[in-house]
Amino acid sequence: MRLLFYNISSFLPIFRPQSKSVLFMIDYNNPELLVTPHKVRSGKIEWRSPSNIALIKYWGKYGQQLPCNPSISFTLDAAYTETTLEYGPKMSDKPGVAVDFLFHNQHNKPFADKIEKFLTSLLPVFPFLSQIELTIFSSNSFPHSAGIASSAASMSALALCLCTMEDELFGTLSDDVQFEQKASYISRLGSGSACRSIYSKAALWGATPESQASSDLYAIGWGHHLHPVFSTFHDDILIISKEEKNVSSTAGHKLMEGNPYSETRYMTVQARLKQMIYALKNGDVELFGDILEKEAYSLHGLMMLSDPPYLLLRPGTVSVIEKVAEFRKTKKIPLYFTLDAGPNVHLLYPDEYQDAVQAFIKSELLRYCAEGSYIPDKVGTGPKQL
Numbered sequence: 001m002r003l004l005f006y007n008i009s010s011f012l013p014i015f016r017p018q019s020k021s022v023l024f025m026i027d028y029n030n031p032e033l034l035v036t037p038h039k040v041r042s043g044k045i046e047w048r049s050p051s052n053i054a055l056i057k058y059w060g061k062y063g064q065q066l067p068c069n070p071s072i073s074f075t076l077d078a079a080y081t082e083t084t085l086e087y088g089p090k091m092s093d094k095p096g097v098a099v100d101f102l103f104h105n106q107h108n109k110p111f112a113d114k115i116e117k118f119l120t121s122l123l124p125v126f127p128f129l130s131q132i133e134l135t136i137f138s139s140n141s142f143p144h145s146a147g148i149a150s151s152a153a154s155m156s157a158l159a160l161c162l163c164t165m166e167d168e169l170f171g172t173l174s175d176d177v178q179f180e181q182k183a184s185y186i187s188r189l190g191s192g193s194a195c196r197s198i199y200s201k202a203a204l205w206g207a208t209p210e211s212q213a214s215s216d217l218y219a220i221g222w223g224h225h226l227h228p229v230f231s232t233f234h235d236d237i238l239i240i241s242k243e244e245k246n247v248s249s250t251a252g253h254k255l256m257e258g259n260p261y262s263e264t265r266y267m268t269v270q271a272r273l274k275q276m277i278y279a280l281k282n283g284d285v286e287l288f289g290d291i292l293e294k295e296a297y298s299l300h301g302l303m304m305l306s307d308p309p310y311l312l313l314r315p316g317t318v319s320v321i322e323k324v325a326e327f328r329k330t331k332k333i334p335l336y337f338t339l340d341a342g343p344n345v346h347l348l349y350p351d352e353y354q355d356a357v358q359a360f361i362k363s364e365l366l367r368y369c370a371e372g373s374y375i376p377d378k379v380g381t382g383p384k385q386l
């Protein structure tokens, strides 16, 4: 398999979606990955893959799940998906992909349809998927209805299983770097932000002059650049609402296309990424927190400036944000928040303040959480094959 990728977009002064025209795409399509049907062995592959939290947010996409701006994230630990993929010779004469999907050991038709559609879209990359039968079991470490976007964890777990299956059947992905890159690429096709979950501690996704190795097509591991204070950072997730969002991330990305402020966003986010990278490398927690919160406000500001505008924050979100600012000021503890595309609040802080922050969460913040629920999480070491 040839992996050729030249990214000359890093020579451009400004990164904008238009830079797609200068990407020479990696070509993972490989018609040779076919098995001899009666010789297929049965196999079972299991991966645990975590969620991640974007510090600089990906918001707006072009082409096939390509980001309009680069993003950087911490890989999480406690919020993960475990996926088991069983494969064997195809018994049915069903053309195309034959997959059975169980979520928390229960058949789930909407999820199964989504997975089948995704696997079908991957046939040019993994043509052997039409020659075998698959059963996929998936479960999350957090309650399904917790209002947490689980697609990063679930899509990265599935992508890792698929790449391991390719390697088991053809021995083509024994090189760790190539394996991770392909797993990140496939994860991205499933859910953009999922491509960042492949790596230990931190990941960078999207072409940026900050890194020669960066790409819109897959994320790269960034954990080795972190100052030690960030390697043990906490991210406690406060579940403000468990209800399904009224505007999905997919619809939100789409609304960036007509948003009059999107160009300004794409022109300014590079400078913000640069500052965030500086803070992460140098252990500048105050600068980190400042940029982190500005990003959360920007993301939700862009939603409010969309046409039509929409609001995903809930009264509890705003109360928590105010309480956090007050706590930081009075206690002089570097506790900062960020938000995903939803009302839940991520609280980020250095390990040394764990006891003080968790006492504060329990006494002051759980009252704003749906059924008092929160997930204490932290920076994690990335996916694990089980």
Ligand code: PMV
Binding pocket: 053, 054, 056, 057, 058, 059, 071, 149, 151, 191, 192, 193, 194, 249, 250, 299, 340, 341
């Ligand atoms: O990966 P998606 O399509 O669910 O989009 C994720 C978008 C944000 O969570 C808001 C930001 C990010 O970079 O993760």
